[in-house]
Amino acid sequence: MKSFFSNQFINKTSLILLSLFSFSLTSCLDKEGEAPEPTPVAYVTLYHGAPDAPEFDILVDNQRLNSQPFKYNNYSDYLRFSTGSRKFKFTPVNAANSYVDTTLTFKENKLYSVFAVNRLQDMEVLVVSDTVMTPAAGKAGMRIIHLSPDAPAVDVATTGTTGTSITTNLNFKEHTLFKDVATGNQTIQIKRTGTNEVLLTLSDVALTAGKSYSLLLRGFQTPPTGNTNILSGQVVTNY
Structure with missing residues (x-):
């Protein structure tokens, strides 16, 4: 999939989204050298499918995800998100007001496609759970x-x-x-x-x-x- 998130940016984003979990896990350790438990993550791809909406920014828990304006038909690779409830905003580029302001919930090790859909005046989020399947042989x-x-x-x-x-x-x-x-x-x-x-x-x-x-x-x-x-x-x- 096309990427609008540099490796450096993805790593930074993952660190931001997972920092709360990492802090709580490491703060609970009571033995020196004991490794923290793996942080639960989900995998999320994003798509701009609102045909009369302008380019926008994507904010998750008030952290900007995209490294450049997200345009109609742009889509991302699967990104790692911490599980649980995440606050999503689609905003005009470098602006505070929102086209969409909602909360989405992700489960551990699940894959999701998140689409911005509908006309601009009614723009909303469509979330699709992505089920991994293996096609039949030769298909x-x-x-x-x-x-x-x-x-x-x-x-x-x-x-x-x-x-x-x-x-x-x-x-x-x-x-x-x-x-x-x-x-x-x-x-x-x-x-x-x-x-x-x-x-x-x-x-x-x-x-x-x-x-x-x-x-x-x-x-x-x-x-x-x-x-x-x-x-x-x-x-x-x-x-």
Whole structure:
């Protein structure tokens, strides 16, 4: 995944987020040389999927995470977060007011995808628990996440002789589990649910055996005046 967090910054962020836990653990030691217990962590990736929202900063427990403005379609690698309740803010760049101000809870050794979604005036956070799966031999795994605020419910399938239905009747802010699909260069069609109306066709989507992918349906079916973020699909590799 694309990284907007330098190694130095990730290490600094991890230290900030884990410092409270580290302090409490080391302060409880009663024998010299005794190693502290491992600090519980979760793994979180972040994605900007709000198609009319400007670039923003991401603050966790009032510490800025991003090393540069986080733009539409930007996403991060999985970052280590201390478990429990974390206070999240999406704010204008270098500003104090918030587009989103919420609290998210993470569990030990779990993986999460956190999406900024919806129109700017209604921007919110969508949290998806990422289930690690191993595709069947010779297959890839794929899930669909519907992030378009004005697109209808959709049916999604690969085409051709190895065509597979991945999902039907998927609405905004809904997502599927991973499903086995054929590998190689695939064509994926996204249709209005229950019809033959093709909303979007993705050609030559390269899928590798043993890999798992997320297909993100994003943008506006009917963009507001001046907005160029049209309905599109983005395929990202999960693992």
